Amino acid sequence: MKMGEGVEWALHSCVNMSWAPVGEAVSSARLAEFYKLPASYLNKQLQALVRAGILSSVSGPGGGFQLARKAEKISVLDVVLAIEGTKVAFRCEGILKNGPGGNMDEDYARTCLISQTMRHAELAWRTELSQQSVAGIARSIERRFPEAKGNTVNQLMGSRR
Template sequence: MKMGRGVEWAIHSCVNMAWTPAGEAVNSARLAEYYQLPAAYLNKQLQALVRAGVMASVSGPRGGFHLARRPENITVLDVVLALEGPDPTFRCEGIAGNAPEADQHVNFVRSCLISQTMRQAELVWRQALARQTIAGIADSMGRRFPDSRQKALEFLADAG
């Protein structure tokens, strides 16, 4: 399984926004500069989060993005699904039904042990991501890297 790199960018962006005062907009160009990312591509990721209800956008000279919900109510799975979509990563095509003498009355997509294994693994993966919140990551980052929050906030607040 391979996710787009925008997932990492979006999660970091959400963490930065969790550190800002509630409702305060973060300029996406400044955020892109902070991480040395292409601004237009980061903006696309943030717009996808707006469409998913994870972020809200604010227009105007002091505009940008902010979290649409409290960070403890936003999971990593919310971010991943907003960017990657809800479709399963594994798609069983039921090829076991193509084998010689296969019973054509069997739903091989449902009965295939390989498909069941992959669906179970994805369920565990999604459950793990659903347990991790943006607030939890932000708190952990603050404990592990005590200066990270203040440095990020100062950079993002500076007009450049």
């Protein structure tokens, strides 16, 4: 499975927003500058997070984006699905119907061992991502890199602090 770079961008942006002072929005331009990303493409990813209810958009001076709910309530899976969509990674086409002894009436998506294996793996992957929160990632970063939160907030909030 290959995910687009937007997932990485969105997750980093959510972690950064989890560190912003309560009620403060982070501009997409500052985030793009911070990571040297194309601003218009990053903004599309952030808008997808707004549509998914992960971020809220704040207009006007000092506007930008902020978490729409507590970082503890935003799973990595929430972000992945907002950016990549909800389609399953593996789709069984039932090619066994065409093989020797194949049965056109059989639901091979349910009975094929390859299909079952792939569905089991995707369920495990989704379960793991659903158990990891933006807040958990932020805490891990803070433990490993104690200066990261302060440096990030200073860069992103600029003169508003």
